[in-house]
Amino acid sequence: MSVIVLLILASLSIAVTFLLGFIWAVRSGQYEDIETPSMRILMEPHRKPDPSRTNNQKPSP
C-alpha cells in the first residue's frame, strides 16, 4: 500500500505544476481580457496579398 504515497506525491506535483502555470498565466495578464481571444479564433492567419487582386477585380471564391 505504501506505494500509494509515491503516487500521491507524483500526482500532487503535477497538480502543483498546473497551479503554477495558472499563477503564471494570471500574472502575465492573460486574464485581463477574456473576451477578445474568443474572437481571434475566428480569424485566419495572415493571408498573403494576392498580386492578381490588385487591379480591383475580385475573383469569385
Added chain:
Amino acid sequence: MSATTNPTVLTATGLGLTGVSSAHATERVSCFHCGELCPDHTFTQGEKTFCCQGCLIVHDLLRENGLDQFYDLSRHPGVKVRGAGRQGQWSYLDDASVRTQLLDFDDGKLSRVRLHVPGIHCVACVWLLENLFRLHPGIGKSQVNFPRREVSLAFQPERIRLSQVVELLASIGYEPQLTLGELDRQPPHSLRRKQWLQVGIAGFAFGNIMLMSLPLYLGLDSFSGPLFRKIFGFLSLIFALPVLVYSASDYWRSALLSFRQRRMTLEVPIAAGLAALYAQSAYEILGGMGEGYLDSLAGLVFFLLCGRVFQQRTQERLAFDRDYKCFFPLSAMRLTAEGEESVAISKLAVGDRLIVRHGELLPADCRLQSGSACIDYSFVTGESEPVAKAAGDHLYAGGQQRGGAITVETVKPVSRGYLTSLWDHEAFRKERHQSYNTLTNRFSRWFTRWVIAVALGVALYWLAHGQTGRGLKAFTAVLIVACPCALALAAPFTLGTAQRALAAIRIFLRNAQVLERLAQVNTIVFDKTGTLTMADASEVRFLRADASEPGAIGAALSAMEKHWVAGLARQSAHPHSARIYQWLGGGDIAPAEEFKETAGGGIAGRIAGRVIRLGSRAWLENAGIHVRDTALPVGSAVHFAVDGEYRGVFVLNNRLRPETETLLTDLGSHYELALLSGDNARERERFRQLFGNQARLQFNQSPLEKLEFIRGLQESGRVVMMVGDGLNDAGALRQSDVGVAVVEHAGAFSPASDVILEAGRVGQLAETLRLARRSVRIIRLSFSLSSLYNLIGVGIAAGGLLSPLIAAILMPLSSFTVVAFACGMTNRAARPLRIFRNECP
C-alpha cells in the same frame, strides 16, 4: 498612407456608375462598407455600393493591402469616416509633454501606446486593427482589448510619428478618443489579477482536499491503517492554509473593519466560521482524532469567491466615473503670427487666440473676437436653443459652435471655467456612497446576533451539564454550520443575473447594489432636453399668415415656396435652418444668390429673382416687413417672407421621444415625478399635461440649483432617481440616490452616474424598476431558504452531532439550491425584458 489618394478610385467609380445605378435605381441599398443606407448610386464598384467617398476609399485601401478578409468576418463591418480630418489636426500629439503622457513605453526606437477607440464593435474591427502593420511598415504588433474598446500598438517613432498613427486610424474610421481625461488614465489595475488568483487557488485547494477527504468518508482508513489518515490530514492542512490566508484575505479585512466600526456585516459570521473551521480541523488532525472540515472550508471560500466574480464581471468598458475632463478635447487650434497650429489644451494660456469650427467645443471660457457664433449649450446647461453671440460676448467653456468658424480669445484657464466650478461642489468631494446599508447587511445584523447567542447558549448548556468537551465542540460546530455561505451567495447571484439581463438590452448598472437602491426609489426626477425630448430632432410646422385656423395648414406650402425656403435654408449652418431644410426633404437645390446671414436675426438671399427672407420677427420688421399676428403654438418661430411680403411662420418644437408619454403615465401611477430643466419655461404647459398636476416642474435651473433641488427632496425623506444626460445634470446625478445617464450610444461620453442607459431604452425604465423590486423580493426569499438550512444545521450541531460528512454535504447543498433558486427566479422575473433584446443592433 499613399493609398488614401489613389487615382484608381475615381475610374472604378465611374465604371460602376453606368452599369449598376440604372438597375437598382429605385431600391435603397446599404453601404457595403458601413451598412448605412446609400442616398444614391454615386459610389459603386462592381456589385458593391457605398454611401460615400470615404467608405469607398477605405474599402480600396484595405483591398490593395490584401485585407479584404475584413468583409468576410461580418456584414458591413466598417465604420463610416465622418468628416475629413484637417491637415495637422493631430500634430499636437508629437508635442513632447503630450507624447510622454500618452505613451506607455518609449525608448526612442520603439514606442507603445494604448488608445481608446469607441468605434470598435465587431470581430472584423478586431481583426483589422490587429493587422494594422500591413498598412504601414512602421507599425508593429497591435492588440485589441474588445471589452474595453482599446487598441494597444507598438510603432517605431523613427518611421511613423504618433500623430501619423492616429491619423491612419482615423482615416480608416477608427478615430481614437483623445480627451483630457485620457491623460490621467489609470494603468490596467492589478486588482482583478488578484481576484483571479484567489479564486484559482481556492478552487485548486477545494478539489484536492476533497479528493483526500473522500477515502476517509468512505471508511478507507479502516483497512489501510492510520498512515493515510495522517498523510491526508497534514496535506489538507497545508492546502487549506493559502485558502485561509490568501484567498479569504478580503473577508478577514472587511470583518476586521466592521468589527472596529461596530457594524454587523455579513463578513463577521463568515470570518468567525472560517476561523472556527480551521481551528477545529487543526485540533482534530494534529490530535489524531478526526479528519476535520477542511474540504468544507475550501469549498466555502471557493463558492464565495465565485459569487463575487459573477457579480463583478460587469461592463468594464463603460466608465461610470467620467468627469468633465473626458468631455474636453486634448487640443485646440491656436492662431499665431505664422498661421494655425494645433496645441494641447494643457498648454493653453489666457489670451491665446483660437479658431473654433463647426461642431467643436470651446475648451475654456472665452471672448468672441470675430465670426458669427451660434453656441449650443444644450449639454452644459440644458438650454435647447443655440444662442447667437456677437463679437465681444463672453462664451462659456463646453459650448459647441454651430455654423462657420469663429475666432475667440481665452479669458480663463481651462480648469477655472464656469463649467468646471461645478466639480468643486462638496457633493463631488465625498466618496460615492459605498453603502453598508445593503439588504444583506441588514439581514446579517440580526442573523449574526442570533448565531452568537445560540452558540454561546449551547456551550453554556453543555458546560452546565459538566460536559466541557462536548460544549466546546458544539460551540464551534454551531459557528461552522451557521456560516452564512448560502446567505452570502443569494444577493450576488440574484443581482448579478438581473444586471446581466439588463445589460443584454443595453441598460448598464455601475454595480449590483444599484439594483437594491433602484428598488427603494420613490421619486423620479427627469431632465428635459436630451432625456425626454430628442436632442437634435424636431417637429416643424408651417402656419400660413392668412389662414384663420392655425395648425391645419401644414401642407399649404406650395412647391415653389418649398423650393425657395430649402434653397435658402441649406446655406446656413444654424440649427433652425438645418431642421427646416431637413423637413423639406433635403435634396440638391440650387443655392440662393447674394446670401446674407445676420447673427441673431435671420438669413436672406435671392432665388429666381425673388428675395427670400427667413428669420426672427424683429429682424423682419426691421427690414420693413409687416408681420401679422397669429396665435403661435409653443416652439421657436422662424418667420418667412418673399419680396417683402409676409408669408407665414415655421414653428419648431423639440420632438418628444416616442415612448415618453407611455413611460410617464406608467411611472406616474407608482412614483412621484418631477421635471428639472435648464431650458426656459415656454414648454411648461406641454409638460404639465404629461406629468400631471401634482408633479413639480422647474425650469431655468442651473446645474447647482438642480443639485440643491435633489438634496431638498432627499432631506424630506425621499429616495430620488435622477434621469439626465448632460454635464449640467452631473451634480444632480451625483447627489441623487440613483443617477441615470442617458447616452446616444454606450461608448459616448456620459457624466458620472450609476446607470448608463442608451437613449432608445428610456422607455424601458419602468421595466427596469420593476425588475429591481422583484430581485429584492427574490433575495428575501433566498434568505428564508438559506436560513432554513442553517436552522437544520444548527439543530444538528447544537446536539454536538455534526460530523464532517454532514457538514461536507449540507454546506454545498444549501449553497447550490440557493444559487439555483436565485438565478432561476431572477431569470424568470427578467423574461419580460427579452422581447426588447431583438431590437438591439
